[in-house]
Amino acid sequence: MSEVHQNQAFANTAKPQDARSIDVAVIGGGIVGKAVALGLAQLGLQTLEIAPGLDQAISTPTGSEWGQRIYAFSPGTITLLKRLQVWDAVDHARLQVVKDMRIYGDRGEPTDQLHLSAFEAGVSELAWIGESDLIEHTLDTAARFQNKLERLSSSIKAISVDPNGVHLELENGKPIIAKLVIAADGANSFIRSSIGIEIEEESYEQTAVVVNWQCAQSHLQTAYQWFLPGGDIIAMLPLPNQQVSMVWSTSNAHAEHLLKLSQSEWTKQFGEIADGAILQQLGGLTLHSQPASFPLRKMRSERFIGPASDPKVVLLGDAAHVIHPLAGQGLNLGLRDVAALLNVLGKRESFRSINDLTLLRRYERERQGDTSALLWVTDKLKKLFSGASNVERFARNFGLGLVNKSHFLKQRLIQQALGDNNLE
Secondary structure (H helix, E strand, O other): OOHHHHOHHHHOOOOOOOOEEEEEEEEOOOHHHHHHHHHHHHOOOOEEEEOOOOOOOOOOOOOOOOOOOEEEEOHHHHHHHHHOOOHHHOOHHHOEEEOEEEEEOOOOOOOOEEEEEHHHHOOOOOEEEEEHHHHHHHHHHHHHOOOOEEEEOOOEEEEEEEOOEEEEEEOOOOOEEEEEEEEOOOOOOHHHHHOOOOEEEEEEEEEEEEEEEEEOOOOOOEEEEEEOOOOOEEEEEEEOOOEEEEEEEEEHHHHHHHOOOOHHHHHHHHHHHHHHHHHHHHOOEEEOOOOEEEEEEEEEEOOOEEOOOOOOEEEOHHHOEEOOHHHOOHHHHHHHHHHHHHHHHHOOOOOOOOOOHHHHHHHHHHHHHHHHHHHHHHHHHHHHOOOOOHHHHHHHHHHHHHHHHOHHHHHHHHHHHHOOOOOO
16 A cells, blocks of 8 residues: 555645645656646746755866766757757757767668658758766756746655645655645655556666767768677767767676677677668777666557546656657656746646646646557567567568658657647
8 A cells, every 4th residue: 555545644634734835736856847837837837846856056067078867858848948048059060960860770780771861851950969967956046047947856645635735744854745746756656556546567677878989980960770690789879079979788697798798899880780781880989988788678658647536746848757758758758847837837728727637637638648559669660670470570671671761750859859838
């Protein structure tokens, strides 16, 4: 039984005398949590963001090396950051525009590839690549100038919901009563589990190895991805100063092996995989960061609002869904949650409270459809390219070439990747 049901002494009484009342409590200190907290405060809502370590400032990234947490930011995400009035404050010298994407099959045939071009699509760029710390630092700076937003470095001990609102008991600080709680506390969300929302989860039995490289040749503002025999996927994301960030999705055992490789051993690896295509495309690669890794899984919450009896909690980001990184859309999907919630609350009717069930269901319906579609596509692609049969191999490589010949299909793929935050 979750704490939302157990904590009856807290839930069934009037407001504790020492409790503080606010409009919204945002639980989570990552990009999604910081973005939604800033956006809610800009809507005029008294907002409190709660997460461990929020009192520790994230420094402005500097120097020639880029951080290990690298993300692709879709144009839809850029629209949201502009709406939050932070995009122009980001140090654009540490961002890399992506003009092209090239995806290669695992047979080595010249026709087994897909090329997506910003020029062909009639857009200025397909994405931007940047560091997590760069965006978080900018959001932190903006938060300091928002008088409706307060931050508290703490963990949540217990949560309960009653008609008066959501009661939060903190590890340090006074109890909180919020009209609405936003759970942006990650894939292992304490808030989600505490209010009884179940998840559908599947481990891919894979690990992503992440490392940055200095390239001997220009990456040409291009993001590359190679599907390899056996199910491995290697993505090379362009960075400024002729660098790339590699994401290699592979078996857990092979990931452990990769994390221990020396420079010369890495060079040998790149010479052997994809018939040396990576070195042909980017030239010699020099290690420019320490390799890191994270496990890969698929996860989706059964509900995006809860608890079922009286919803006053909204799930965003990894607390609601986790997808395979092959499409590079994990963070963008979470920020689409943010955009949708801000849109729903910002356009609410004057007679509705921010925790009105009609509003929360509007958010849930919109986000469940988008999330389910992207989860399904990435999961099927991952499994298709992991299949070992000749039929599967022919189908996936033929499919890449077929889509590459269709202007209409490529346009649809690009439109989906660009994202639409509908925040105007």
